[in-house]
Amino acid sequence: LLAGAMVSPRALWDRSAYGVQYSNSQLRPTLGVAAYRSPVYGITQYGDGVLLDRRTSLDLTMDLPLDVAVQPYTGTSLSARLRLVDLEPINEDRISLLGLPEPEAGQQLEGRMVFSRVEQPPQQGWFVHPLSGGGARFELYGAMRAFGTDTEFLRADLAAYRILPGIGDHRLFVYGRAQAQQGESFAQDYFGLSRRDDLRLRLPVEVGPLEALTFGPTERVRGHRAFALGNRMLFGSVEYRVPLVPSLRTQILGLARFGGVGLSLFADAGVVWESERSNHTVQRTGVGAELKSSVSLPGINVGFSAGIGQKGAEVFTQDHEVYWRIRTAVPF
Numbered sequence: 001l002l003a004g005a006m007v008s009p010r011a012l013w014d015r016s017a018y019g020v021q022y023s024n025s026q027l028r029p030t031l032g033v034a035a036y037r038s039p040v041y042g043i044t045q046y047g048d049g050v051l052l053d054r055r056t057s058l059d060l061t062m063d064l065p066l067d068v069a070v071q072p073y074t075g076t077s078l079s080a081r082l083r084l085v086d087l088e089p090i091n092e093d094r095i096s097l098l099g100l101p102e103p104e105a106g107q108q109l110e111g112r113m114v115f116s117r118v119e120q121p122p123q124q125g126w127f128v129h130p131l132s133g134g135g136a137r138f139e140l141y142g143a144m145r146a147f148g149t150d151t152e153f154l155r156a157d158l159a160a161y162r163i164l165p166g167i168g169d170h171r172l173f174v175y176g177r178a179q180a181q182q183g184e185s186f187a188q189d190y191f192g193l194s195r196r197d198d199l200r201l202r203l204p205v206e207v208g209p210l211e212a213l214t215f216g217p218t219e220r221v222r223g224h225r226a227f228a229l230g231n232r233m234l235f236g237s238v239e240y241r242v243p244l245v246p247s248l249r250t251q252i253l254g255l256a257r258f259g260g261v262g263l264s265l266f267a268d269a270g271v272v273w274e275s276e277r278s279n280h281t282v283q284r285t286g287v288g289a290e291l292k293s294s295v296s297l298p299g300i301n302v303g304f305s306a307g308i309g310q311k312g313a314e315v316f317t318q319d320h321e322v323y324w325r326i327r328t329a330v331p332f
Contacts, residue, residue, distance in 0.1 A: 157217070180233075
């Protein structure tokens, strides 16, 4: 049982946060219930900023490890969640939408089911330059109109990656993702190609606002800085990874410890389209190089990288972008 609160004396409801989570790990599957009220729930990249909203939510969850095709260092799991949520955007008037539709307020009764199978052998430098591993993840996410809620849709999301051997400790990383949606979700609950990278962290707890930091709904073709939205998406990325330094041997105040450094040469490609509009298709390619590293903080490891990307049609020209992003060396 976990519970917490951050209370504002001036506004006990509108500006205060409350949360409680209970999990029964004695059962198989593990069942849980969570309720939270968050005055600032802001993870969504929207327009030229981050969209903040106020949320109240009730969740019922289920997690089930599966003994399927048992292999060393490989885990298979099935999880599900039923959620009733009320959300209200609070800063849409302070960001430029860049052509995106106005964010919407309302209630949603949603369900999510995720099946995943991941191979992750224990290895040093896993957040920067893993030497082996792979995984696949399939998600069904949707909502139905009931109890006065406002949305109805169904979204399928399939992603997979593999780390392949190269010369010596060099590795080839291959990643692909496909998404499709039928129906209409809230405008801010979009998927497709983003103008900035989502944060992707490995967190000990994934409840409430924290869950959006693990594996977000969008991808980005590096070298491009514009949104491309639709109801169908295909994305792929290939990286040739080279370890440079096994460890920076740097520690700050005894709390932050920096890991190694790796070099990655990459090529990304993505296409987004509307199934009902044959003339609404966006295709993008990008290439470049980036440096990866990580920092270990109490209870969490954070992978980060900085790089240079170019559009595929503008390779070896002066037009390029310098970027940085926070994410681990593998997507999930």
